[in-house]
Amino acid sequence: MKPGVPTVYRWELRKLRSQKRTYIGLGAAVVIPLIFVTAVAFQSGGPEDVAFGRYIHDTGLAIPLVLLFFGSLWMFPLITALVAGDIVAAEDHNGTLKTILTRSVERGQIFTGKALATATYAAAAIFLSGTVAVVAGSIVSGFDPLVTLSGKTVSALSALGLVGASMLVYLMPIFAVACIGLLLSTITRNSAAAVVGTLMVSLVLQLIAIVPGLGWLHPYLLSTQFDAWQGLLRNPIDWAPTIRSAWVCLLYGAPTLAAAYILFVRRDVAG
Numbered sequence: 020m021k022p023g024v025p026t027v028y029r030w031e032l033r034k035l036r037s038q039k040r041t042y043i044g045l046g047a048a049v050v051i052p053l054i055f056v057t058a059v060a061f062q063s064g065g066p067e068d069v070a071f072g073r074y075i076h077d078t079g080l081a082i083p084l085v086l087l088f089f090g091s092l093w094m095f096p097l098i099t100a101l102v103a104g105d106i107v108a109a110e111d112h113n114g115t116l117k118t119i120l121t122r123s124v125e126r127g128q129i130f131t132g133k134a135l136a137t138a139t140y141a142a143a144a145i146f147l148s149g150t151v152a153v154v155a156g157s158i159v160s161g162f163d164p165l166v167t168l169s170g171k172t173v174s175a176l177s178a179l180g181l182v183g184a185s186m187l188v189y190l191m192p193i194f195a196v197a198c199i200g201l202l203l204s205t206i207t208r209n210s211a212a213a214v215v216g217t218l219m220v221s222l223v224l225q226l227i228a229i230v231p232g233l234g235w236l237h238p239y240l241l242s243t244q245f246d247a248w249q250g251l252l253r254n255p256i257d258w259a260p261t262i263r264s265a266w267v268c269l270l271y272g273a274p275t276l277a278a279a280y281i282l283f284v285r286r287d288v289a290g
Contacts, residue, residue, distance in 0.1 A: 022124055027132025031106070035140055040105060044098040044140070048148035051094060052086055056155040070168060070249055078163040079156025080178045083149045084252070087189055090148070091245035095189075096196050096221040097214075099141045103200025104213030106133045107283065111208040126284040134276065137197050142190055149186050153179070169254040185248035191264050192244040195272035196221055202279040205286075238263060241271050 035041045059065070059075050059082065066072035069088050074081035107130075165178035173181070199220055203213040224242040227233060237243050247264035250257035 022128075024128050024131045024135070027124060027128050028135045031132050031136035032139065035102065035106075035136055038105075040101045041140065044101040044144055045147060047094065047098055048144040049151050051090075052082070052148055052152040053155055055086060055089075056082060056152065056159050059156070060159045070252075071165075074166055075156070076160055078165050078175070078178070079153060079158065079160040080162070080165045080175060080182055082156030082160065083152035083182050084185065084248075086148065086152050087185060087248060088246070091192075091242070092225065093218070093222070095145065095148075095193060097218050098144045099137075099193055099196050100200045100214045100217035100221075102140045103137045103197040104204045104215075104217050105210040106137055107201060107204040107279070108208050108210040108213050126286075127280070130280050130283045134197075134201060137201060138194055141193050141197050145186050145190060145193060149182065153182065167252045167254055168249060169252075171254040181251055184251050188248040188251065188261050188264065189245065191247070191268040192241055195241055195244075195268040195275075198272040198276040198279070202275040202282075205279045205282045239267055239270075241268065244268055 056079075063076070065075045066085065069085055071081040071084045075085060162175050164172050164174050165181075166172050167181075196217065200213060200217040203216040203220075204210070207213050207216065221242065224240050228237055228240055228242050244264040244267055247260040250260035
């Protein structure tokens with residue numbers, strides 16, 4: 020029986036487990052929340068201009084939500100780009116694509132396996148960061164009820180569920196960033212260029228958001244979709260930001276992923 024997408028997916032996960040950049044990204048997802056929680060433990064104030072920033076000393080469940088805001092600026096896009104920008108380009112650097120193709124695996128299957136592995140890594144980084152933030156934050160600030168953006172106090176268990184749901188919504192723009200990274204990795208055939216390029220695209224979109232006169236663009240910028248999870252923390256839940264984020268992220272992610280797929284399957288590996 021010929022190997023298929025599940026087999027390629029397992030191969031790619033094994034590769035990720037053996038690469039330093041995987042552990043650099045996951046390590047950052049662990050260390051940064053710990054640094055933030057340590058800072059919270061030694062200071063009395065908080066980022067009150069940020070959603071839930073005023074509650075970081077009242078409950079540890081506010082800390083992962085604050086990190087979702089700050090992480091969208093550079094941390095999570097960079098963590099995602101570390102693998103998304105390398106997973107295709109590494110084959111060119113190592114000259115291993117020909118070897119893979121000798122295993123009776125189609126190029127489309129190879130690309131699909133790589134895309135799934137990238138998505139798995141990105142999701143693991145988000146939820147690992149959130150888990151560390153919840154555990155460490157609860158140790159420092161307590162596992163206590165949370166005040167939502169509508170002013171309603173919800174139980175700690177309900178708040179924990181909302182934190183998990185917020186991370187799921189947060190994955191939508193993260194997956195779009197991963198698609199951009201895959202495209203740049205396929206085009207440039209250079210890991211460093213693809214990683215930096217992915218991060219630069221993310222930063223440029225954030226800069227566009229603060230340019231005067233371009234307010235009408237804000238709802239359609241990928242950077243804006245990193246705030247869609249906040250609709251879940253209202254009473255009643257405001258689903259509009261989540262729905263908009265779903266189709267906006269699809270507009271960014273689907274074409275870039277399709278372009279990367281087409282370029283990969285048509286790539287000349289004879290030279």
